[in-house]
Amino acid sequence: MIPLIVAFPLAAAFLTSILPALRRERFSKHLFLIGMLSPWLILPQIINNLPSNEVVGNWSRVSGIEVAVDAYNIPFIVAELILSAFVALYVWGYYPRKIENKAYVLILLLHSGLLGAFISRDLFNYYIYMEIASVASFALVGISKEKGARRAAFKYTVFSLLASYIFILGIGIIYLKTGYLNLALIKENLEMSREINVALALSFTSLLLKSGIFPLYFWLPDAHSKADAPVSALLSGLVVKAPAYGMILLTLTFPINTSMQKPLLTLAFLSMFFGIAMAILQKNSERLLAYHTVSQMGYVLLGISLLNPLAAAYYALAHSLFKGGLFLSVGSLAEHYGTRDLEKLSYRNNKSLMLAIVLLSLAIGGVSPFIGAFGKAMLIENLKGFLKYAFYAGGIGTLVSFTKLNYYLSKRGEKIEIPRRKEAISLSLAILTLLGGIYLHPHLSVFKDSISLVIAIFIFYLLRKLGVFEVSFKAFTPEQFKTLGKEINAYMVLFTAVLLLFLFNFL
């Protein structure tokens, strides 16, 4: 029963792709929507039989491919289904007729690839589905009408494929040493050795690149900010979660010792603060949100490095809901203003978008009772001493950055019309983060939240008086390199350095 949630969107993708040949392109919208929403039919049955596992084709475990749904991946699947349903409604009629069919097929492939990666319990099968999702997302970034989108897509392709090759080398070493690709069988037959450690270092580094963690984040702000609003929502909300799920699978299968935990923990905190610092300096609305993805993936990695995969999974769920909502709502504003410059955008004339953006900003800042607070409450359980305060500081930093976003958006701007449907989608995602938070973790900590909000607003005014927001920040932008080749070489050296660091640390 479980593989059907992948089969339906995949079949819909193939059927949509033949419509132009039959000259029935006008039906591609309908087929697309059916494909995107069909996995919902199977979800109730899966949730009723939780946890369940199945080997495809009723083969034995040794020769078949295992898929499973349990407590660790149900948050990912639910997040995928919710956000992709909203994006499907948003994309309906969004693309111009000429590329409409292609965009629908690509989004369907992305959808089925992500679902396939989230249910798989077999390293190679996981890799294949993650690749389907990545390849679809390269193309989706490339078809954006934004200037520089193709350059961003090319950079994304090069680095993502590099990470894939390194990852499959890691899988190959694991297969060579244990004789299995199935994670349950690997766990039974595992004998730790130097080779396994090398494999773990290779796979962790490549998955860190694919999920955009701090030193390896360089492709992410470009790719996520140049894409169209619904595609950015999918990329930021879901595509970076697939490698995070891979890391969860690895930590559940292999014994991770402290020497492996430490670099991951350090990178998690660095990523959190670096993302916030860069986001505060951005003037482009989409780039601001993209840098917050770097920061929020730090939180997910924090859960993984503390060996608390459940917290990471629920934080990923929370992040995909509010970040998807933010990209959709700010993206609709930016699209109808025709610019992504924060100073020219405004939500003054648009009450429902204003409500949506404020609610989502509170959710990403971890204010209770939103869903972000639930994720943070789960993460903070294992933290002690200094790290606990660093974690609170991260939450306040996020609030500072979103105070800035709301401050600029609340300025007066010219009046524009935004379609009701786009407003309704943004607002319902915002309300969903509130309801989800109340359902999962019904509590209210007024004192703590109001203190952090006050501190955040105070820091925001301090920074504004100091003129930090006026600094034009040219470094770390694609323009600093004259040619794309040089830029890619520079980042390739960085990737090699991180890879060597991990190899020496894990050995």
Place this chain on the structure above:
Amino acid sequence: MKMSLIVRTTTKLISPFLVAYSAYLMLYGHLSPGGGFQAGVILAVSIILLITSHGYNRVRKTFKFWEVQLIEGISGGFLVLLATAGVVFGGFFYNFLRGGELGSLISGGIIPLFNIGVALKVGAAFTFMFYILLRWVERD
């Protein structure tokens, strides 16, 4: 982009044999070395040979762009639907057509069907990729 008469005649002679070989690999993939992917590549090679010798504009008239697109999509959909049909009999990708003596052609159940689907998908996809690249090259 036409090559000499000798090349054109030779490729015309070779192409049907390649198709026959590809069909053999498709149908006997479960009994002998071979299988869907290899069969598909050889199927695509038979058309790509014709393209290189006769030129894209000539080949396009016989093997039309939309036909290739149709075969690619339908075979992909066929694979997924065949796998889904197994759910009725016990599981996704379940081999529900088992029968026949061990080593005979029909003993593979749905595996030869999958090989045919994969071969058509791969062959059509390779040809389609060539068509798209050539359309871009010969635009000017």
